[in-house]
Amino acid sequence: MARFSTKGHGRKQLVIWSSLSMNMKNPAENHCILMLLLTGLTDTWPARHTWMLDQLLLNYGDTAFRISQRSSQKILMKFKDYVSYMKLQHDEDPLYIFDDKFGEVAPGLLKDYNVPHLFQEDFFDVLERDQRPPFRWLIIGPERSGASWHVDPALTSAWNTLLCGRKRWAFYPPGRVPLGATVHVNEEDGDVNVETPSSLQWWLDFYPLLADEDKPVECTQLPGETIFVPSGWWHCVLNLETTIAVTQNFVNSKNFEFACLDMAPGYRHKGVCRAGLLALEQGSFEDADDSFNYPDLARKDKRARIQKPGDGPNHEKTTNGASRRYNMWKQGFSYDINFLSMFLDKEKDHYIHPWSAGNCMGQREMRDWLSKLWVGKPGLRELIWKGACLALNADKWLECLAEICAFHNLPSPTDDERLPVGTGSNPVYLMENTVIKIFVEGGLEASIYGLGTELEFYNLLCKVNSPLKNHIPDVLASGILYLENGSYKVVSWDGKGVPDVIAESNLSPENCKVDEYPFGVWSKKQLEYRKAAISIHESIGLAGCTSIWPYIIIKRCKGKIFAQLRDSLSWEDTLSLASFLGEQLRNVHLLPLPPFNHSIFSDIELKLQLPFTNGFMEAVPINSKISAEWEIFIRTLMRKKKDVSSRLSKWGNPIPNTLIEKVDEYIPDDFAKLLNVFEGENGLNKVCKPCSWIHSDIMDDNIHMESRLVSLFLSENAKDDDSMNGCDEGGKGKSWCPSHILDFSDLSLGDPIFDLIPIYLDIFRGDQRLLKQFLESYKLPFIKMPQHESEEGGEKVGRLSYLAMCYCILHDENILGAIFDIWNELRTAKSWEEVELAVWGELNNYKGFP
Secondary structure (H helix, E strand, C coil), X not given: CCCEECCCCCCCCXXXXXXXXXXXXXXXXXXXXXXXXXXXXXCCCCHHHHCCHHHHHHHHCCCEEEEECCCCCCEEXXXXXXXXXXXXXXXXXXXXXXXXXXXXXXXXXXXXXXXXXXXXXXXXXXXXXXXXXXXEEEEEECCCCXXXXXXXXXXXXXXXXXXXXXXXXXXXXXXXXXXXXXXXXXXXXXXXXXXXXXHHXXXXXXXXXXXXXXXXXXXXXXXXXXEEECCXXXXXXXXXXXXXXXXXEECCCCCHHHHHHHCCXXXXXXXXXXXXXXXXXXXXXXXXXXXXXXXXXXXXXXXXXXXXXXXXXXXXXXXXXXXXXXXXXXXXXXXXXXXXXXCCCCCCCCCCCCCCXXXXXXXXXXXXXXXXXXHHCHHHHHHHHHHHHHHHCHHHHHHHHHHHHHHXXXXXXXXXXXXXXCCCCCCEEECCCEEEEECCCCHHXXXXXXXXXXXXXXXXXXXXXXXXXXXXXXXXXXXXXXXXXXXXXXXXXXXXXXXHHHHCCCCXXXXXXXXXXXXXXXXXXXXXXXXXXXXXXXXXXXXXXXXXXXXXXXXXXXXXXXXXXXXXXXXXXXXXXXXXXXXXXXXXXXXXXXXXXXXXXXXXXXXXXXXXXXXXXXXXXXXXXXXXXXXXXXXXXXXXXHCHHHHXXXXXXCCCHHHHCCHXXXXXXXXXXXXXXEECHHHEEECCCCCEEECCCCCCCCEEEEEEEECCCCCCCCCCCCCCCCECCCCCEEEEXXXXXXXXXXXXXXXXXXXXXXHHHHHCCCCHHHHHHHHHHHCCCCCCCCCCCCCCCCCHHHCHHHHHHHHHHCCCCCHHHHHHHHCHHHHHCCCXXXXXXXXXXXXXXXXXXX
8 A cells, every 4th residue: 555645636635744844834724735744743752752662651551541442431441451452452443542631640641742833723722621622632552443434523623643653544525424434413412423334444345445536535654743634524544553642633713613613503514514415305406316315214313324335236336326426525515614604504593402412512611612712812803703603693692682782771782792701501791880691591481481580589589678689789671682573672571460572472371460470480380390291302382482582681790700710719718608608598598489379380280289388397288299399399300200311321421330220229219208298297298398499500600709808917997999909019918708699590499409519519519618618607407307207227318418419310410420520439439329428428417507
């Protein structure tokens, strides 16, 4: 086999480039150069001499690296054991090291190389190391191992430097699916899955079938050489002998828009980026032959496929079919952002449609990334804005923001204010003196109940004069923005009554009064009840409506959110925050519930069997079920339990498979046991838990802190002064105190322990000292057992830790992922009880303070 081959690609597409050639433009910034093999970039690397098998074995023999295999499951193996495996194995598709965490387990390796100067522009550099998606890999493998055909995640570019051995590479341009590969794109969330033979199998069984014009760009990589893989290119790698390499993926100014496009909602554009026009359904382009039919595919799974040997009557048909598809690719496809963006589904929005698990980062992380780029790279805002428009529909939301500002006579958004901020699930804009939030998440029905409940809650705070109101930003205005006949319109709404635009959408609760909050918390609980009664795959009401958006305008607080300060806070300030949260959660949980309106539940089955108790330890008739609030709560948990195993499996790593298999036996069949419902005197049921308002989402971006100047001697006369920036000549340093709790749109009614989950795991990050500090200020019991009741033989249902663990497992968010990230050692836990006691055991010592 020749070292370089470019058959079938009319012009040379693989360029040998020396780092000494300074008259050539940076290849990572030049779209005209498609494939590159570079030399001279590693001459000064220590790795050129130290990354040899014997040397690595001496230095890192006991280090466990991640092993790749043809499955989603990753295993760890000590390097000395892997070397022994390499020497003894005769596998057709051997295991190989493909470790994105090698810099953490063997930090010395990072000192042995540096990112080549050609590839140092990296838009992920605005993120902290633990926030950025996987981007660098140590790759070690024996002869016959390698990477099968794929396109790099998020359409990123990559460089790959070989230190030892020889690799055979093959490349196809974007949109040209290799023979033998099948691209699956899920219609619901856009998740991409590629089925392909192993690299060795492809070269042995498929490569010989190709006509010259269908053959890939090929090369053999030698030690010291670096391969540059541009965005969107298919590539396949076969190790010809034992190899050691390092690779990094990156996003720069040339591929940024492609990365944003790949994280946009929908599925068609993802298929077209990888499979070209083959990804479109029959009839979307001319001259399609019978092989483009999809009669055997499920509706929700589209695929683009190139025939495998044996699919047709003979090899000639296979070869001719590949050539015809190549001609179509040449004539109609263009890896151009304007061309590819035509295949976006404009009706799908980032905030309300499913997020692909295969994306390189989560939704919150992607929004945070764009926000940090906007602030950190002001010179690139035009480009960043284009990417945000692709990924977030930022242009649409800016237009909505401008309409709201004009209606309320607020200043138009400045250039700094154009992009939504933070990691929240709705577009939020920081203006000079205000914060504007547009409710989008979950669709219209969820949004209108979110705002309605929040406005009802604020009204209640003022009505009862709760001290909590001093720690919530003032509400300045609220309303509804909607699109009618191509024009935006705005109406004010304070949560009372039903606006005409909502009434016309058939979302009005029955029997509501003008002076009531028709979309308040009890109506929201009704929605939860309805969701609990149907399949999670069924749509709820008008959840997908994309032309009506509630909004709220609040006063902007001075200072910063806790997420921005976490790493710089003193321990004293952090303890103060824990105490503050305990005090304010106590205020939340002591608020009275709004009066229960039975008419709200008039359309719900068993309405008459849902007595309202508005509190805990109250009598419930023995011939009925428990109180309304707890009945709905239990039914919701029952729905979540039905598919808990599949949900945890979908979340996958780092949740251990051994625990997923045991989850159904760990969670109780009777959720009333979690509430400690028992038969009391006089034949009445009693509920031993309080039902209260719960915030549900107190995380590091929902806590606001203000600076205060304190002397080194903690003078009692120190005053807040935001004009100072941390210190002055008088020997004073900046301290921070919590001031406000933000975002009450996820308010609900239920078990107060629910509010502990985000606080303990996200804000405290599992620090039990902070949990203790919180509980000392909270001073409310989570359960009150009658004196004649006691734990029966230490049963798990009597433990607060068990209650909290069940809520974590059944949570809508991937709480377990956070748990196993904080407590890495629990990934080898043998039982859920082991996890429960390690994480939540401290709760069992808490009795509340009278």
